[in-house]
Amino acid sequence: MLDSTYSLYKLIILYMLKKVSFPLTSTQISDLIISQKYTSYFHLQEVLHEMETSNLLTTYSKNHMTYYKITDAGLQTIEYFKNEISPEIRKEISGYLDLHSYQMRSEASTFAEYYKDGDSDYIVSCVAREGNQTLIELKLTVPTKSAAETLAENWKRKSQETYEAIMKILM
Numbered sequence: 001m002l003d004s005t006y007s008l009y010k011l012i013i014l015y016m017l018k019k020v021s022f023p024l025t026s027t028q029i030s031d032l033i034i035s036q037k038y039t040s041y042f043h044l045q046e047v048l049h050e051m052e053t054s055n056l057l058t059t060y061s062k063n064h065m066t067y068y069k070i071t072d073a074g075l076q077t078i079e080y081f082k083n084e085i086s087p088e089i090r091k092e093i094s095g096y097l098d099l100h101s102y103q104m105r106s107e108a109s110t111f112a113e114y115y116k117d118g119d120s121d122y123i124v125s126c127v128a129r130e131g132n133q134t135l136i137e138l139k140l141t142v143p144t145k146s147a148a149e150t151l152a153e154n155w156k157r158k159s160q161e162t163y164e165a166i167m168k169i170l171m
Contacts, residue, residue, distance in 0.1 A: 009039055009047045011085050012093065014056060014070060014078040019097055020104065023060075023067035028104050032096050038089075062111065112155040114148035117141065122148035126155040128163055136163050 013029060026048065033044050048068065051057050056074040060067050070078075097104075109129040117123045122145055126138045136159075142148050155162070 005039075006043075006047055006050075008084070009033070009044065010051055010056065011078060011081055012038060012089065013047065013051065013068075014074050015082065015085055015090065016093055016097070017057065017068060017070040018075060018078050019093065020101065022104075022109070023069040024104065026066045026068065028100075029068060031100075032093065036089075036092055036096070065111075110156055110159045112152035114142075114145075114152050116145075124148050124151045124155075126152070126159065128159045136166065 012033065016029065016032060017024060029048070030041060030044060033039060034041060039047075048057075051074070052059055054073075055071055056077055057068050057070055059069075110127070112124060112126040114122050114124040121141050121143060124138075124140045124142060126136075126140070128135045128137075140151060142151060
């Protein structure tokens with residue numbers, strides 16, 4: 001039996017990370033946990049920090065986002081304690097992931113970042129990946145920070161369309 005609700009939150013997060021084949025952002029984890037009203041954002045942050053400290057998950061940052069990935073210790077933990085998560089909660093998690101997995105995978109595989117190049121221009125690096133393979137990577141030079149921000153934001157929404165158009169032009 002679980003000794004606290006925090007343990008249940010940890011198991012929910014581990015279960016979620018085990019069910020997907022890609023790392024999840026803190027926002028993606030928060031969306032599920034908070035939309036189902038399992039706990040508050042602040043409790044969730046405490047639990048995530050504790051899970052990282054106890055090596056149940058690892059984190060890395062990219063493009064101003066924190067990504068979470070389950071560790072071997074996390075996999076062992078969820079295998080051992082998965083029956084402590086009620087069938088109703090498992091069903092809610094599976095339903096949420098079924099409904100949002102395409103969007104979540106897309107968010108994890110499409111990103112853009114920008115940086116200042118010298119004194120005046122900005123370089124915008126746009127990448128779309130599928131699994132471990134890079135589908136397309138573009139580096140564009142723009143004159144202003146505002147243009148770089150716009151380009152980076154638009155890439156997130158239009159990367160698939162852009163990739164298809166480039167392929168059509170080049171093929």
